[in-house]
Amino acid sequence: MFNAMSRAEIWLQDSLDQPLSIEDLARQLGYSASQVRRQFRQCFNMSPRAYREQRRLERAAVLLSLTQQNIAHIAAQCGYVNHSSFSRAFQRRYQLSPRHYRQALNDRHHLKPPLTSFTTTIKQGGPRQAVYMRIYKAAHAISGLGNRKRHTNHLPCLEAQLGGSIPAVALPDLLADKVSALDSTTKPYKLRTDIGLHIENQASTDSVALPVEYRRIDIPSQHYAVTLFDDFSELSDALTATLCQLHYHQSLYHVSGGAPHVLWRKGRLELKVPLQRLT
Incomplete structure (x- = not known):
């Protein structure tokens, strides 16, 4: 069963920007939605929905940190249908709005070149x-x-x-x-x-x-x-x-x-x- 749930986790990772449901995932695996929810929680200690939300917000944090993309565009890339739902979810996770999260990183000058030289x-x-x-x-x-x-x-x-x-x-x-x-x-x-x-x-x-x-x-x-x-x-x-x-x-x-x-x-x-x- 873990191989199936690993495939489920990868499917969730690969569809962060898409409005796909757990029922869609279950059809991909050939299981019922309730089976997927139960087995996924046993393997990953959280529901598929919570797992996908976690990965979406992590990707959003990366894009806020390392790009100057418009926040609404980042929200869409991470699967959120509107800016307000994205901002609420992000604030719940990081205790900062997306704009303030980006500003906080900029204020800390978070990217410092290493001592070793690379090309x-x-x-x-x-x-x-x-x-x-x-x-x-x-x-x-x-x-x-x-x-x-x-x-x-x-x-x-x-x-x-x-x-x-x-x-x-x-x-x-x-x-x-x-x-x-x-x-x-x-x-x-x-x-x-x-x-x-x-x-x-x-x-x-x-x-x-x-x-x-x-x-x-x-x-x-x-x-x-x-x-x-x-x-x-x-x-x-x-x-x-x-x-x-x-x-x-x-x-x-x-x-x-x-x-x-x-x-x-x-x-x-x-x-x-x-x-x-x-x-």
Whole structure:
């Protein structure tokens, strides 16, 4: 049942901006809505509705912190039908209105460049696919990251069909943690890491039958802030340097709120932060 509820959690994550119901989720899983509510609460200690609200507000806090987008636009991106309902929900969670939350962060100069120097470039990536398994741990607590055998756990028989792939992780909570967008209440399964393979060529893996733990992700063509670094222990500093570059020196793009990825390329690691073009 946990695999089903993990799929439910991922479905909620991927539909934050859509007005979909728990009944829609239940149909996706092949369960009744009451079964989904009961089993989800057993796995995550909260209802699906509360979980989605939490993730929506965390994304809103990230966008308020790291972009200058209009607050009404942020509300729509996070699935709120109007500004007032968003403001009420945000104030309940963070004890500040969205405007005052943004102002408080600006007053604290929350982005300070790290001591280590990194180079960040803006690149456009073409459409790709990735194959990931979700683990409910912080990335630094997972042993063997970057080791191909660790990333292809349960996949060795499929490696020939997943040619042109490299070890990768997606980190859906990385931005929220960086801007301290989460409140001080400890939530079970707060930190999530997707571990697997990034398919470098444009060949489709749609015909590859994946083990139940894995899911296939279609990554659209989009721009990224790309920063190279040497060791996974430098990830936090590499991300800070990337965000500082975007905040202080980049006038065309801002973070989209999507999960950053780390790819283990030959000799170096590559941090990719998804971007949106300023409008």
